[in-house]
Amino acid sequence: MRFGILGETRAWHDDGTEVPLGGPARRALLALLLVRPGAVVSAERLAEEIEPGGTVSAHAVQSQVSRLRAVLPAGATIERGGAGYRILLEAGAARDAGDAEGGGEAVGGRGAGDGELAVDAVRFERLADEGRAALRDGDTVRAASVLRQALGLWRGTALAGLPDSESARLAAARLEELRLAAVADRIEAELRSGEPRAVVPELRELVGAHPLSERLAALLIRALFAQGCQAEALVVYEETRRHLADELGADPSIELSALHRELLNAGTAPTPAAPPSPLTSFVGRGTETSEVATLLRTARLVCLTGPGGVGKTRLSAEVARGAAAAGDDVCFVELAALRDGSDAARMLLSALGLRENGLQMAGEPQTPLDRLITALSDRPLLIVLDNCEHVVDEAAALAARLLTACPRLRILATSREPLGVIGEHVWQVRPLDEDAAVRLFEDRARAVRRGPAPDPGAVRRICAALDRLPLAIELVAARLRTLEFAELAGRLDDLLAVTACGSRGADARHRTLRSVVAWSWELLSEDEQRAARRFAVFAGGATARSAREVCGMDGDTLESLVDKSILEAVGGGRHRMLETVRAYAAERLHESGEEKRIGRLHAAHVLDLLGNAGQHLLRASQLEWLPRAAAEDGNLAAALRRALGAHDHGTALRLLASAATSLWIRGVSATAAAHAAALLEAVGEEFGERAADASPDAWGEEYAVCVLLAAATSAGQPAWRRHRAAAQRALEVAWPGDRAGRYPAALLLWMMRNAGEADPGAAFTLVAAQHTCPDPWGRAAAAYVSGYGPLSDGDTERAAHDFRTAADGFGALGDRWGSALALDALAGLAGARGDRAEAVALTDRALALTGELGALEDSADLLVNRGDQRVGRDPGLARADYTEAAALARAGGSSAGLGAALRGLGDIALLDGDLDEARRLFTEALERIDPHWVKSLGNRVCALAGLGRVAEARGDHAAARDHYRQAAASVSGLGPRLPDTLRLMGLQEAAAEAVMRAG
Incomplete structure (x- = not known):
């Protein structure tokens, strides 16, 4: 049942059919009872209200009540109460009435479930009260909705059709006043929305x-x-x-x-806060400024994220200035000073030049957010919310509410983590590129000190050490006011303590790198801080699995640290810390007391990763596993430093041995040479003697690998000479022929290096033992090295057979590295017999394989060999090969590879008649070429012969003979057929004849 008095008095059954109430007297009687359901109305008053000034008797009233009872729907009862009557309504009726009007949930939500809600006036009052309460609470959307629902119950004038009596007029006036108040409340809710x-x-x-x-x-x-x-x-x-x-x-x-x-x-329009005016030039972000500005034309919320000091504020200010210059209204709001996120709306009000309590009624206070919505509801404006990270939840709520209520508003936010608002476009601000970082350093350096520009190479190294962060570069460049450049470069290890001299106007958290990182660190939870400080052991970044196993970091924490710019995703499922952040985290790890334990976990994990990769690096799956191993280079170096510092020589040996195959294939073994030499210096020669005599499962093979790695640079040559004999014996124990050792690549590299010695017999003895080795890769390696024996004797057919056997063996395993080495050897034989086209074709095949591997050193070596094949017919192509080889050798740190490329360029200079340049190149090549590496022997002979030809061209015959004699001495031990040997080494005919005469 339902009753209506907000209009003509009416009643309805549960099914919606109307109740026939009869004439005006009965309708007036029902209306008077429904004004206050459950309250007793005296019979005299009812008589007076039904017919004002009339003579209606009490009996007549009773008669009208009886007739009204007869037609009332179920659930409504009129009963006698003292000297009058009252109407009682069942509770079930209230639910039905609420449902029928669509208001049952709203009213019931406030605890009303009594039968009085069957009367529309009662429901109206309950809903109006609820809407007013929502308005007071600031929920303007709900307030407007509930008040519309309440006002929708009205069908006309309250108590319409009642006789004109004072009581009726008062009751109707009260309801109309409530109606007007509800309308005002609804309008205010809409206005505030x-x-x-x-x-x-x-x-x-x-x-x-x-x-x-x-x-x-x-x-x-x-x-x-x-x-x-x-x-x-x-x-x-x-x-x-x-x-x-x-x-x-x-x-x-x-x-x-x-x-x-x-x-x-408010007669003078408020002026929003303008973006800060720049004090210095804006370097390296022109493209990003344009792209962010373009994005803001279609996206209403853009958040610039990135670590502290990366330049988010400066970029946002440039975008804002560009928008202002184009005629847009812009307001720049700096939130860094906020301690409580609840003040974000007040800060924005202030930046807009608005008073917090402007144009509002006392007693009906607006919140700052309401004030903002009223002011910005139809205003086109770009707001920049700068530094949101420490109040990110409140800033996100503010942005979301404003964008919803103000359709012409756009927001550009800066934060170290995204706001997490629907519709947000996240723009990751990256460190500067290398060239921009150098320009920024040079620009800031000129501002504080006059004089010659610093060395660009050194500046690049400084910028790389600073992660190319703009703030870090500016802070360090400012130190040139009091420090010499060389002194500054030498003090970069203490990155976090670098202070910006003369930057007193900067925000406190931007005066040192430490304060920049600390600002972000303090915003982390305890669990996040623990995970982040442990992650500091990963100098080369880590996968999620590595972070979990070493740091105990779950996926949610990892994602949170990425969101907060403590970590960054770098592709391939890996994450890393910027060095400035990692230095700070490492300090916190040291303070925590768990540095040693986490360091041991890290070393064990790196060993496990590299050991697992080593099983695949000499097989068909090497393309998949080489990048995985290469990704751990930084972690390898960090683990080695910790192991050497802790005198944990066993761990250091295993780390070097596990990484060696990857380093050799990629041609970057020189990067580990210093660690290897330091380790050999630490363990001493007595350790080598013990390792050589130990069982195969001891560390003898790891020791031999360490010796090989030390030999990769000239600085490690003394260690190589002291430890060579012991390492030879250790390898003989590890690879006796009837069983395989753990590091097959070491076997090949050892044989190659020692084959170039004056007495290579031990190396070839080791080779001979491997022809029946159970490891197929070891057998292919033995065949490859064996080919150099008959080659030195002039037996090119036997040499070709051995090289083809090696190529077949490596190819069957899917090993591109070994296959490339064998193809290169076959190319040398083709060139020696005059088939230059075949030589180039074989070299091209080998280059394709090393290119797939990213093998820098071997690719450089192959390019030199191809240049040697081309130099007689096309010096231009040869020059291109030598130049590319030099670039690859430099990138891989290969001194021998660079020496070979310089020797080739020396040949070109000699052909061009530039004797001074040729002499310089040949001399530098000899300084870099490794005389112990069998493949370097030809380049050494060619460089010496080249110097002889330069001297001969200048008429200095004595010097020419001396150079030719040195060249002849280098090959005299390689066999009786000197002409064939020289031809295999690529010497031009005139040089070869001179060397033979000298020999």
Whole structure:
């Protein structure tokens, strides 16, 4: 059942059919009882209300009640109560009534479930109260919805059709006042939700109908002002003041007068805070500035994220200045000073030049957010919220609410983590590229010190050490005011302590690198700080699995640290820390007391990764596993430093041995040479003697690998000479022939290096033992090295057979590295017999294989060999090969490879007649070529012969003979067929003849 008195009095059954109430007397009787359901109304009053001034008897009233009872729907009862009557409604009726009107959930949500809710006036009052409460709580969207629902219950004038009595008039007037208050509440909710244009026409009509209502006048004033109609708002105030004076003889209330003063004070439009003016040039972000500006034309919320000091604020300011220059309204809001995120809206109000309590009614206070919505609801504006990370939740809520309520608003935020708002476009601000970083350093250096520009190479190294972070570069460049450049470069190990001299105007957290990182660190939870400090052991980054096993870091924590710019994703499922962050985290790890334990876990994990990769590096799956091993180079170096520092020589040996195959294949073994030499120095020669005599499962093979790695650079040659004999014996124990050792690549490299010695017999003895080795890769390696024996004797057919056997063996295993070595050897034989086309074709095949592997040293060696094949017919192509080889050798740190390339360029200079350049190149080549490496022997002979030809061209025959004799001595031990040997080494005919005469 339902009853309605908000209009003509009516009643309905549960099925919606209307109840026939009868004539006006019965409708008036029901209405009077429904005004206060459950309250007793005296019979005398009922008689008076039914017929004012009439003579209705108590019996007549009883008769009307009886007739009304007969038609009432189920659930409604009229009963006698004392000297009058009352109507009782069952609770079930309330649910039905609420459902029927669509208001059951809203009303019931406030605990009302009594039968009185079957009356529309009661439901209206409950809903109006609920809407007003929501408005007070600041939930303007819900308030507007509930109040619309309440007002939707009205069908006309309250208690329409009742006889004109004082009681009826008072009851109707009360309901109409409540209705007008609900309308005002609904309009205020809509106005505070950012809908001023929609409510202005309605407010004009209401103010015209109720000219003495100060609240309606205040609402109209606020709505007009929000639309920019300040003059019209002043007119409304003046008309209201006149009506009050003329009709009531009263002045406007204190609240309305205060609103008037606010309106007058707002006569000058507030000026939003402009972006900060730059004090220095803007370097290296031009493209990003344009791209972010373009994105903001279609995206309403863009968040610039990245680590501290990467330049988010500067980039946002440049974008904002560009928008302002294009005529857009811009407001720049700096949130770094906030301690409480609840003040973010107030900070924005202040930046906009608005008063927090402007144009609002006392007693109905607006929140700062309401104030912002009113001011920005229809205003085109770009707001920059800078440094949101420490109040990210509050900043996100503010941005989301403003963007929802203000359709012409755009927001550009900067934060070390995304805001996490629907519709947000995240723009990761990266460190500067290398060239931009150098330009920034040089620009800031010139600003503090005059003089010659610093060495560009050294500047690049400094910028790389600073992660190419703009703030870090500016802080360090500023130190040139008091430090010499060389002194500054030598103090970069203490990155975090570098202070920006003369930057007193900078924010405190931007005065040192330490404060920049600390700002981010303090925003982390305890679990995040623990995981981050442990991650500091990963100098080369880590996968999620590695972070979990070493740091105990779960996926949520990893994702959170990425979001907060403590870690960054670098592709391939890996994450890394910027060096500035890692240095700070390492300090925290040391302070925690768990540095040694985490360091041991890290070393064990690196050993496991490299050991697992080593099983695949000499097989078909090497393309998949080489990048995995290469990714751990930084971690290998860090683990080696910790092991050497802790005198944990066993761990250091195993680390070097596990990594060696990857380093050799990629041609970057020189990067580990210093560690290997330091380790050999630490263990001493006695260790080598013990290792050579130990069982195969001891560390003898690891020791031999370490000796090989030390020999990769000239600095390690002394260690190589001291430990060579012991390492030879250790390898013989590890690879006796009837069983395989653990590091097959070491076997090949050892044989190659020792084959170039004056007495290579031991190496070839080791080779001979491997022809029946159970390891197929070891057998292929033995065949490859064996080919150099008959080659030195002039037996090219036997040499070709051995090289083809090796190529077949390596190819069957899918090993591109070994296959390339064998193809290169076959190419040398083809060139020696004059088949240059075949030689180049074989070299091209080998280059394709090393290119797949990213093998820098071997690719450089192959390019030199191809240049040697081309130099006689096309010096231009040969020059290109030598130049590319030099670049690859430098990138891989290969001194021998660079020496070979320089020798080739020396040949080109000699052909061009540039004797000075040729002499310089040959001399530098000899300084770099490894005389113990069998494949370097030819380049050494060619360089010596080249110097001889330069001297001969200048008429210095004595010097020429001396160089030719040195060349002849280098090959005299390789066999009786010197002409064939020289031809295999690629010497030009005139040089070969001179060497033979000298020999």
